[in-house]
Amino acid sequence: MDVIFEWFRVLYQETGINLPFLYDEYDRNRMVDGFLTTIRLSLVCLFFSVIIGVTGAWLQGSAFKWTRRIVNGYIQLFRNTPPLVQLYFFYFAIGTLLPRVENDWGGQSPILGSFAWAAISLSFFAGAFNVEIFRSGIEAVPRSTVEAAEALGFSKLQIYRDITLPLAFRVVLPALNNNLVNLVKTTTLAYAIAVPEMLYEANQIWSDNVNVTEMMIFLLLAYFVLVGVLVGAMNRWERAMKIPGYG
Amino acid sequence: MRYKTDLPVMLPVSKPEPEPLGGLRAWHILPLALLAIFGPSLAFAQSGEGVLSPLAVLLNWAPLLLKGFIFNLVISVSAMALGTVVGAILGLGQISLIPAVRSGSWFVTQFFRNAPWLVLLFFAMFLLPFEIDLFGLKIPFPDWLKAILGLSLPVMANVSEIVRGAVRSLPSGQWEAAESLAYTRLQTLWLIILPQCVKRMLPPWMNLYSILTMATVLASIVGVSEVMTLTGQALASEGGRPELLAPFYGFVLLLFFVYCYPIARFTVRLEKKFAVIG
Numbered sequence: 001m002d003v004i005f006e007w008f009r010v011l012y013q014e015t016g017i018n019l020p021f022l023y024d025e026y027d028r029n030r031m032v033d034g035f036l037t038t039i040r041l042s043l044v045c046l047f048f049s050v051i052i053g054v055t056g057a058w059l060q061g062s063a064f065k066w067t068r069r070i071v072n073g074y075i076q077l078f079r080n081t082p083p084l085v086q087l088y089f090f091y092f093a094i095g096t097l098l099p100r101v102e103n104d105w106g107g108q109s110p111i112l113g114s115f116a117w118a119a120i121s122l123s124f125f126a127g128a129f130n131v132e133i134f135r136s137g138i139e140a141v142p143r144s145t146v147e148a149a150e151a152l153g154f155s156k157l158q159i160y161r162d163i164t165l166p167l168a169f170r171v172v173l174p175a176l177n178n179n180l181v182n183l184v185k186t187t188t189l190a191y192a193i194a195v196p197e198m199l200y201e202a203n204q205i206w207s208d209n210v211n212v213t214e215m216m217i218f219l220l221l222a223y224f225v226l227v228g229v230l231v232g233a234m235n236r237w238e239r240a241m242k243i244p245g246y247g
Numbered sequence: 248m249r250y251k252t253d254l255p256v257m258l259p260v261s262k263p264e265p266e267p268l269g270g271l272r273a274w275h276i277l278p279l280a281l282l283a284i285f286g287p288s289l290a291f292a293q294s295g296e297g298v299l300s301p302l303a304v305l306l307n308w309a310p311l312l313l314k315g316f317i318f319n320l321v322i323s324v325s326a327m328a329l330g331t332v333v334g335a336i337l338g339l340g341q342i343s344l345i346p347a348v349r350s351g352s353w354f355v356t357q358f359f360r361n362a363p364w365l366v367l368l369f370f371a372m373f374l375l376p377f378e379i380d381l382f383g384l385k386i387p388f389p390d391w392l393k394a395i396l397g398l399s400l401p402v403m404a405n406v407s408e409i410v411r412g413a414v415r416s417l418p419s420g421q422w423e424a425a426e427s428l429a430y431t432r433l434q435t436l437w438l439i440i441l442p443q444c445v446k447r448m449l450p451p452w453m454n455l456y457s458i459l460t461m462a463t464v465l466a467s468i469v470g471v472s473e474v475m476t477l478t479g480q481a482l483a484s485e486g487g488r489p490e491l492l493a494p495f496y497g498f499v500l501l502l503f504f505v506y507c508y509p510i511a512r513f514t515v516r517l518e519k520k521f522a523v524i525g
Contacts, residue, residue: 076511077500082464085500216370224361
C-alpha cells in the first residue's frame with residue numbers, strides 16, 4: 001500500500017499533480033474522516049427523514065382538520081424555502097436560543113453541535129418531500145384492501161403498519177430513492193456550518209496545499225462514484241421489490 | 248379520473264378532495280410564518296433604552312435585503328435560460344442516432360446530475376479565470392457570472408433528462424406515422440415530437456426552476472453578495488445581537504416562500520390539467 005502512496009509523491013515531484021490526500025498521512029486521515037462524516041450524516045438524515053415521512057403521511061390521514069393543516073403547513077414551508085436558509089435558521093437562530101452547557105474544558109458550548117443541527121435541518125427538509133411521497137403511495141392502495149382489513153378486525157394502526165405501508169412502500173420506492181439520492185447530495189450544505197464532511201475537508205486540504213484543481217476534480221469524481229453506487233444499489237432494490245403487473 | 252378495467256388491483260383511489268393541497272390555503276402560512284419570525288424576538292422584548300426593537304431593525308434593512316433577493320432572481324433566471332438551452336441540446340444528443348454522441352451526452356448528463364450543486368458551484372468559482380484575455384482585451388469575469396455558470400451546469404443535466412424523458416414518453420406510433428409520411432428525422436423531431444413534448448416538460452421544468460431559485464443562496468458560500476450574504480453583513484453591522492437572528496433568517500425564508508409557493512401551486516395545477524387520462 002505504501003508503495004502506491006509513495007508513487008503519488010513521486011508523481012507530484014515529477015509532474016506537479018499534487019494529490020496530498022494519498023501520500024500524506026495527515027491529509028489522508030482528514031479525507032477519510034470527511035468521507036465517513038458524509039456517510040454518517042447521510043445515514044442519520046436518511047433514517048430520520050423516512051421516519052418523518054411515514055409519520056407525516058399517517059398524520060395526514062388523520063380525522064382532525066388541524067393535524068392535517070399543520071402537516072401541510074410544514075410540508076409547504078420546507079419545500080418552498082432554500083435548505084441552506086433553513087440550515088442557518090436552525091443553527092444560528094434556534095441554536096442560540098437553546099441553553100448552553102459546560103464542556104470538558106470548563107467553557108460554555110452549545111447544547112447541540114453543528115453536526116446535530118445539520119442532521120436535524122436536513123432530515124426535516126428531506127422529510128417534507130417524503131411525506132408527500134408516502135401519501136401518494138398510500139392513496140394508491142385500494143380502498144377495498146383497507147376495508148377487507150377492517151372487516152378482519154385490524155385496528156387503525158395495525159392496518160397502516162401491516163397492510164397499507166408495505167404495499168405503499170413498493171409503489172413509492174422510485175420516488176423515495178430519488179429523494180434519498182438528493183439528500184446525499186444536499187449533505188454538502190453542512191459545509192456552511194463547518195461540519196467536517198467531504199467538501200469541508202477537501203477545502204481544508206486545498207487551502208493548505210494550494211491544489212484547488214486536483215482536489216476539485218477528485219471531489220467531483222468522488223461524489224460521482226458515491227452517488228453512482230447509491231443509484232445502482234437503489235435500482236437493484238427497486239427491481240427486487242417490484243410487484244409484477246403493477247407500475 | 249375513471250379507469251375501465253375488470254381487474255381492480257391497486258388502482259389510484261381518488262379521494263373527494265375539495266382542495267388539491269389539502270385544506271391549507273396560501274394565507275394560512277402567513278400568520279404561522281410571522282409567528283415563527285417574531286415570536287422569538289418578543290421573548291427578548293426587554294431591550295434597553297436607545298436600542299431599536301428587532302422589528303424596527305429588520306424594517307431598516309428590508310430594502311437592502313429585497314435588492315439582494317432580486318439579484319438572486321436575476322441569477323436564477325439567467326442560469327435557467329442558459330441551462331435550458333444547453334440542456335435541450337444535450338437531451339436531444341441523448342436520443343441521437345450516432346452512438347458516440349448518444350453515449351457522450353448520456354455520460355455528461357449523468358456526471359452533472361450526480362454531482363452536488365454546491366460542489367459544481369465551487370468548481371466554477373475556483374477553476375474559471377477571473378478575467379479573460381481576448382486579443383489583448385481584458386474582459387473581467389465577475390463572481391456572479393461564474394455563479395450563473397456554476398448553477399447552470401446541474402440545470403443543464405436535469406433539463407437534458409427532462410427532454411429525454413418527454414421524448415421517450417411519446418408513443419412510438421408517432422415516429423412511425425411520421426416516417427410513413429416521409430418526414431425526415433429532423434422534421435419529425437421539430438414538427439411532430441417536440442411540440443407534443445413541451446406540454447409534458449413544462450411541469451418538471453417549473454419544478455426545476457423552483458429548485459434552482461432555492462439553490463441561488465448557495466452563491467453566498469462562495470462570496471457573491473446576494474440576499475444571504477447581505478443578511479450576514481446586516482447582522483454583523485448590528486453588532487451580532489442574538490435576538491435579531493431569528494427575524495432576519497426568518498425574513499429570508501419568507502421571501503423565498505412567497506416567491507416559490509405560487510410556482511409550486513401553479514405546477515400542480517398544470518400537472519392536473521395536462522394529466523393524460525386512461
